[in-house]
Amino acid sequence: MRSPALPLAVALALISGGCQERRPDDVPVIVSAIGGPATLRDPARGPLDFPDAVLLGATAQGLVRFDANGGIEPGVAERWIVSDEGRSYIFRIRNAEWPDGTRVTAADVVASLRAAIATSARSPYAPFVAVIDEIVEMTPQVIEVRLKHPRPDLLKLFAQPEFAILRRPRIAGTGPLRADAEGGGSPLLRPVPDPYAVIENAAAPEAADNVRLIGERAAVALARFAARESDLILGGSFHDWPLLDHAGVAPANLRVDPAAGLFGLAIVSEEGFTADPANRAALGMAIDRAALTARFRPEWTPVETLLPAQLDSAAAPAAPAWLAQPLDARRILARNRVAAWRAANPDASPVIRIAMPRSLGTKLLWYGLLRDLRAIGLQPAWVEERADADLRLIDAVAPYDSGRWYLATACRQCPDDLATVIDAARDAPTLVDRARRIAEADLALTAAHRYIPIAQPLRWSVAALRLRAFQTNPRAWHPLTHLRER
Known part of the structure; x- marks a missing residue:
C-alpha cells in the first residue's frame, strides 16, 4: 500500500x-x-x-444509521415507534453483540446515549440535544427517549456518528x-x-x-x-x-x-462597520454570488436566503428587502451606505476581517470577496480561522431538515434578543407553535442581517x-x- x-x-x-x-x-x-x-x-x-x-x-452504528440515499435504516435498534407528536421514541434493540461476544442490552444503549448527550457541549449538536428529557430502560431489549418538546425529526440526529452506541472506556461498537x-x-x-x-x-x-x-x-x-x-x-x-x-x-x-446546509458568512462582530444592520445589509448586497460560485463550477447554484426551503417553518424563507433589485442597483446602494458611514466616522477603519481556513478553494473564494467588497469602498482582510474577525465562514451540511438548525448554526455570537427568538423555537410546546416560532426567528435574523448566504455546501x-x-x-x-x- x-x-x-x-x-x-x-x-x-x-x-x-x-x-x-x-x-x-x-x-x-x-x-x-x-x-x-x-x-x-x-x-x-x-x-x-x-x-x-x-x-x-x-464500526459503531447508532440506534439507526443512514442508507445510501441519506434515509434512515435500522442500526442497533431493529424497529421503533414515535408517538406523542414526537415527544416519545421507543426503540427495540436487536440481537447484537459487542466484539467480545457479549450481548448488547438496553442498559448498554442507555449508558452510551447518556454519555454522548452529557458531553455534547463539545460537539456541533449541543443546541439540538437539549430537548432530550431522559433516556430510560423499559425492558432488557427496549428503551425510551423522552423529549421535553415535540421533535419528529430526531432520528437523523441519532444516525450521526457522534451518537454511535459505544462500550466505554475502551471504544467498541457493534x-x-x-x-x-x-x-x-x-x-x-x-x-x-x-x-x-x-x-x-x-x-x-x-x-x-x-x-x-x-x-x-x-x-x-x-x-x-x-x-x-x-x-x-x-x-x-x-x-x-x-x-x-x-x-x-x-x-x-x-x-x-x-x-443541504449553509455556505456563507456569519456576522461575528458588534464593532465598527458591522455594528449597524444597514451596514451589514450592504455587505450582503455587494456580493456577486453567481460569479463567485461560477469560479468553482457553473452548476453550483447561489442562494440569497438563510433557509433553503420552508422546511418545518410556518412561512416561506424570509428574503432581504434588496432581493428584488439587480446586482448593479444593489451595489450602488451599498457604496452609498459605505460612503455615508465613512463620512460620519472619519477615524474608523474600513477594514473587514474575514476568518477562513487556508486552502486552494478558500483562495478562490477570497479573490471573489476581495473584488466585491473593494467595489463598495471596503478593505477586506483575510485572518486565521479562529482569530478575531468581523465575518466568519460557515460551511456545514445540515444533519436533519429543520429550520432551527439553520437559524442556530448561522447565528454565531448572536445578541441576546436574537438568541431568545431562536430559543423560543426550541422550547415551543407544540409543532404548530414551533413552526410559527421558526418563521419568526427566520424573519428576525434576516432583518438583522446576521448572516450572508452564498450557496448550499x-x-x-x-x-x-x-x-x-x-x-x-x-x-x-x-x-x-x-x-x-x-
Whole structure:
C-alpha cells in the first residue's frame, strides 16, 4: 500500500485522466477519506475529523444509521415507534453483540446515549440535544427517549456518528463493519457476522465486502485513484475542488451531492462597520454570488436566503428587502451606505476581517470577496480561522431538515434578543407553535442581517463505476456498507 504522506507536488504529478474502471470486482473496496489518518476516537473527547467519523460510523452504528440515499435504516435498534407528536421514541434493540461476544442490552444503549448527550457541549449538536428529557430502560431489549418538546425529526440526529452506541472506556461498537487487527495505519474493515442469522439463508462473506479505509489529503487521494489503487474518494468540499482541474477525473466518476446546509458568512462582530444592520445589509448586497460560485463550477447554484426551503417553518424563507433589485442597483446602494458611514466616522477603519481556513478553494473564494467588497469602498482582510474577525465562514451540511438548525448554526455570537427568538423555537410546546416560532426567528435574523448566504455546501466524491450502489444524497454521507450491489 502506498504511503499517504506523498508531497503535494509528487501527488499532483501522478494524477492522470481517464475513467477509472480497471480494478476488479472481487477485491476489497479501497476508500480514501479526505483528511488525516483514520483513527477510532470517542466523540465525547472532542469533534471528529472526517476520516475518524467515517471509521466510527462504519464500526459503531447508532440506534439507526443512514442508507445510501441519506434515509434512515435500522442500526442497533431493529424497529421503533414515535408517538406523542414526537415527544416519545421507543426503540427495540436487536440481537447484537459487542466484539467480545457479549450481548448488547438496553442498559448498554442507555449508558452510551447518556454519555454522548452529557458531553455534547463539545460537539456541533449541543443546541439540538437539549430537548432530550431522559433516556430510560423499559425492558432488557427496549428503551425510551423522552423529549421535553415535540421533535419528529430526531432520528437523523441519532444516525450521526457522534451518537454511535459505544462500550466505554475502551471504544467498541457493534458494526456493521469491524476493523481487522492486522489493519495497521489503514484499517481493513470486514462485515460483522450476524450470530443469530439462519445459516442456510446467510450469504457467505466475500473479499469484495471488505473495505480498506485510508485517511489522506485530497491530492494524494486523487493520485491514488488515478493510479487505479483505490475505488472511492469521500469528503470532497469546496476546499479541494480546484484540484479536480488537474486530476482529469472522468464525469462518470465525479459525484456531486445535492447537499443541504449553509455556505456563507456569519456576522461575528458588534464593532465598527458591522455594528449597524444597514451596514451589514450592504455587505450582503455587494456580493456577486453567481460569479463567485461560477469560479468553482457553473452548476453550483447561489442562494440569497438563510433557509433553503420552508422546511418545518410556518412561512416561506424570509428574503432581504434588496432581493428584488439587480446586482448593479444593489451595489450602488451599498457604496452609498459605505460612503455615508465613512463620512460620519472619519477615524474608523474600513477594514473587514474575514476568518477562513487556508486552502486552494478558500483562495478562490477570497479573490471573489476581495473584488466585491473593494467595489463598495471596503478593505477586506483575510485572518486565521479562529482569530478575531468581523465575518466568519460557515460551511456545514445540515444533519436533519429543520429550520432551527439553520437559524442556530448561522447565528454565531448572536445578541441576546436574537438568541431568545431562536430559543423560543426550541422550547415551543407544540409543532404548530414551533413552526410559527421558526418563521419568526427566520424573519428576525434576516432583518438583522446576521448572516450572508452564498450557496448550499459543495460536497463531492469520486467513485469507480464498480460501486454501483453508491448514491449522492442531501446528507453528503456515504455508508461503507452501501457501495456495491451483490
